[in-house]
Amino acid sequence: MSFFSLLGLSVVTLRHHKSRSFLTALGIIIGVMTVITILSLLEGLNRKIKEEFSTLGSSTIYVQKVEWQMGPGHRQLDFEEIRKRKNFTVEDAEAIVGLPSIQVAVPSIGKNVGSLKRLGNKAQNCELRGTAEGGDLTGNWVVEQGRFITREDRLHRRLVCVIGSYIAENLFGAENPVGQTLDVGGHRYLIVGVLEEKGAMFGNTQDNVVIIPISTYLKYNPLPRGWRAIWSGLSIEALPKPGVPLEKAMADVEEQLRLLRGLHYDQDNDFGLNTQQMIMTAMQGITSTLWIVMVGIAAISLLVGGIGIMNTMLVSVAERTREIGIRKAVGARDRDIMIQFLMEAVVLALLGGLIGIIVGIGIARLVSVLVEFLDAASPWWTVVLGFGFSAAVGIFFGIYPAQKASKLNPIDAIRYE
Amino acid sequence: MAKKFRRSKGQGKGSNHEPVIRLQDLSKVYDGGPVAVEALKNINLEIYEGGYVAIMGPSGSGKSTLMHIIGCLDVPTYGSYFLKGQEISRYDSDQLARVRNREVGFVFQQYNLLPRLTAAQNVELPLQYAGVSVNRREEVVEKMLEMVGLAERSHHRPNELSGGESQRVAIARALANDPAILLADEPTGNLDTKTEEEIMGLLDELNEQGRTVIVVTHDDSVALHAKRTINLLDGRIV
Structure with a gap:
C-alpha cells in the first residue's frame, strides 16, 4: 500500500475514535507542551541575558x-x-x-x-x-x-x-x-x-x-x-x-x-x-542545569504518553483482529499490517506533538506577556525537536502492538469474534 | 459478456496434465488443547485447471480446514501442497501473502467485507496490496463491480447492502487480481434460495470463463452446480 493510502487510512481510523485518540494523545500533548514552553522561555532568557550583557565591553x-x-x-x-x-x-x-x-x-x-x-x-x-x-x-x-x-x-x-x-x-x-x-x-x-x-x-x-x-x-x-x-x-x-x-x-x-x-x-x-565572559559562562551553567531538569520532566511525560499510545494500540489491535485477518486474506503481508499500525501510532503521536507545540508556544507567549522581563523565543529547532520527539515516541511504543498485529495468523484472525 | 471477462492468463502451461492444485499426504493437526485433534488425515487430491469442485461433508468433517489450506489462510502440519507445480507448503509468510493476493480468491460465508469501507474500496483492497497504480485500480474496480452487477452500488457501505449484494462485492474483491482459482466457503450459507441461485449462477459463469472454482458446502443444491464432488468425513476423503 502506498504511503498516502496508509496515511489516509490512519486518519480515518483515528477520527472514528475521536475521544479515545485525543485522550491517548494527551500524554504526548502534555510532554511536548512542557518541552516547548520551557525551551521557549529558556531560549528567550538566554537571548535576553546575551543582549543585556553585550552592553558591557566584551573583553574588558x-x-x-x-x-x-x-x-x-x-x-x-x-x-x-x-x-x-x-x-x-x-x-x-x-x-x-x-x-x-x-x-x-x-x-x-x-x-x-x-x-x-x-x-x-x-x-x-x-x-x-x-x-x-x-x-x-x-x-x-x-x-x-x-x-x-x-x-x-x-x-x-x-x-x-x-x-x-x-x-x-x-x-x-x-x-x-x-x-x-x-x-x-x-x-x-x-x-x-x-x-x-x-x-x-x-x-x-x-x-x-x-x-x-x-x-x-x-x-x-x-x-x-x-x-x-x-x-x-x-x-x-x-x-x-x-x-x-x-x-x-x-x-x-x-x-x-x-x-x-x-x-x-x-x-x-x-x-x-x-569579565562579561564569566557572567555568560555562569548563566550557561544555570540554563544547562535547567535544561537537564527539563529533559528529565519531558522524558517522563513522553514515556507516560508513549505507554498510553502502546496501550491504546494494543486495544485497537485486539478490536480489529478480524480486519487484520481480512486484510491478510486478500494479500496483505506481515509488513503491510505492521506499517499500517505503526503509521497509526506515529500519526497519533504526531498529532499530539502538533497540539503540544501549538499550546506550548501559546503558553510561552502568554508567560512572556505576563512577566515583563521574560521574552519567549521559539526557534525553528524547538518545533523540529517537538515533532522529532513525538515521532520517536510513536515509533518506539507503536512497534510492539504493530508487530503483534502483523504476526496474527490469518485464519485465527478471521474467525475472531 | 462472458468473453469480456475471460481470464487473460494462459490456460496452464500448454497441458492439462499438471493439476493446478495437488495435495499429497496432507494432514492438519490442531495441538492447542489437552488432546491433539487431527482435522485432516492424509489427504491426496488433484484439481485441474478449469475444474468446478464441490467439497461436501458434515460439520467437523474438515472441509473448511481443507479449504483454508488450499486458500493459504492456514498451513498443513504434514504433507505437501503444490499450486501450479510450486510447493506452497514450504513458502514463508510473505510468499503466502502473495499467493493469497494473486493466485487464489477467497469468498467467505460471512462475506468479510471491511465495514468502514465502501463496496468499491473493499474491491480495491487486494489491488492496493498488489501495488497496482491508482488509475488502473479504479478501472479494475469498476469492471469488477460491473461484472457482479453492482456498478451503481459502488459507494455504499456493507451495512447498506443486502446479503446477496455483499456476497457479490466479496466475489468482485476475490477476483480483483484475476486469480486462477476462486475458493468459496459456504458462499450461500447466509442467503435465501433465490439469492443463492443468483450467486451460484455467477460462480457457474466464472467457471465457464475458465476459472477453477472450488466450493465448500453441505447443501446438495449448491453441490449440483459443480462438475465434481469430493466428500469428506472425519478428515478423510470418502
Whole structure:
C-alpha cells in the first residue's frame, strides 16, 4: 500500500475514535507542551541575558574588590574580610597600563546624583562617573558628537563632561548639547561630547551617565568608605591589546596587582578580575542545569504518553483482529499490517506533538506577556525537536502492538469474534 | 459478456496434465488443547485447471480446514501442497501473502467485507496490496463491480447492502487480481434460495470463463452446480 493510502487510512481510523485518540494523545500533548514552553522561555532568557550583557565591553577586565559569582558552585563570601581590602588607586590603573599585554586601563568610580535640571527640563536618576582617556573603549561607549575625556582634561582637572543619550534627549531635546553647560553637584561642566545610545541592562538605562575626568571627580567627591567601598569604590577597567588572549591579559593584570598589593605567594587574591565572559559562562551553567531538569520532566511525560499510545494500540489491535485477518486474506503481508499500525501510532503521536507545540508556544507567549522581563523565543529547532520527539515516541511504543498485529495468523484472525 | 471477462492468463502451461492444485499426504493437526485433534488425515487430491469442485461433508468433517489450506489462510502440519507445480507448503509468510493476493480468491460465508469501507474500496483492497497504480485500480474496480452487477452500488457501505449484494462485492474483491482459482466457503450459507441461485449462477459463469472454482458446502443444491464432488468425513476423503 502506498504511503498516502496508509496515511489516509490512519486518519480515518483515528477520527472514528475521536475521544479515545485525543485522550491517548494527551500524554504526548502534555510532554511536548512542557518541552516547548520551557525551551521557549529558556531560549528567550538566554537571548535576553546575551543582549543585556553585550552592553558591557566584551573583553574588558573589570578589576574590583570582589569576584562576581553566579550560578552553581559559588563560594560563601567573607564580607568582613572583603571590607578590609585595600582600595584601588589611580596609580594602580597607571601601573596596569604599563603592561605589554594591555591596550588601555582606566580608573572608574561613580555615584548617583539624582535628577539633573536645565531650563525646566529634568533627567531623572542620573549617574556621575569619573574615568580617564580610553574609558570609552573599556566602557564600550561610542561618541556620537564631540569627543571623549582626554588626557589633558584629566591632567588639568577640567570641568568637562560627556553625557549619555538619555540626558541629551531630556535636557537638550533637539539642541546640540556640545558646547553648552550642565550643572552637576554644584559644579558647572562644559559638555564636550554626547554618547550613542546603549540601551538598558536589566531594565536600568545606562544612558543616564555624566562622564567627567577621574581627577575632577576625585577632587569634588569623597571616596566611599567601609561597606560601600566594596561595590562603589574605585575600580579599574582594562582592555587587552588586540590579538592578546583575554586569559593572558588577565594573568598579567593579576600578577601586577599582587605585586602592587604586596601579596605573598601563599596569600589569596584580595581582588577580583571580572569579565562579561564569566557572567555568560555562569548563566550557561544555570540554563544547562535547567535544561537537564527539563529533559528529565519531558522524558517522563513522553514515556507516560508513549505507554498510553502502546496501550491504546494494543486495544485497537485486539478490536480489529478480524480486519487484520481480512486484510491478510486478500494479500496483505506481515509488513503491510505492521506499517499500517505503526503509521497509526506515529500519526497519533504526531498529532499530539502538533497540539503540544501549538499550546506550548501559546503558553510561552502568554508567560512572556505576563512577566515583563521574560521574552519567549521559539526557534525553528524547538518545533523540529517537538515533532522529532513525538515521532520517536510513536515509533518506539507503536512497534510492539504493530508487530503483534502483523504476526496474527490469518485464519485465527478471521474467525475472531 | 462472458468473453469480456475471460481470464487473460494462459490456460496452464500448454497441458492439462499438471493439476493446478495437488495435495499429497496432507494432514492438519490442531495441538492447542489437552488432546491433539487431527482435522485432516492424509489427504491426496488433484484439481485441474478449469475444474468446478464441490467439497461436501458434515460439520467437523474438515472441509473448511481443507479449504483454508488450499486458500493459504492456514498451513498443513504434514504433507505437501503444490499450486501450479510450486510447493506452497514450504513458502514463508510473505510468499503466502502473495499467493493469497494473486493466485487464489477467497469468498467467505460471512462475506468479510471491511465495514468502514465502501463496496468499491473493499474491491480495491487486494489491488492496493498488489501495488497496482491508482488509475488502473479504479478501472479494475469498476469492471469488477460491473461484472457482479453492482456498478451503481459502488459507494455504499456493507451495512447498506443486502446479503446477496455483499456476497457479490466479496466475489468482485476475490477476483480483483484475476486469480486462477476462486475458493468459496459456504458462499450461500447466509442467503435465501433465490439469492443463492443468483450467486451460484455467477460462480457457474466464472467457471465457464475458465476459472477453477472450488466450493465448500453441505447443501446438495449448491453441490449440483459443480462438475465434481469430493466428500469428506472425519478428515478423510470418502
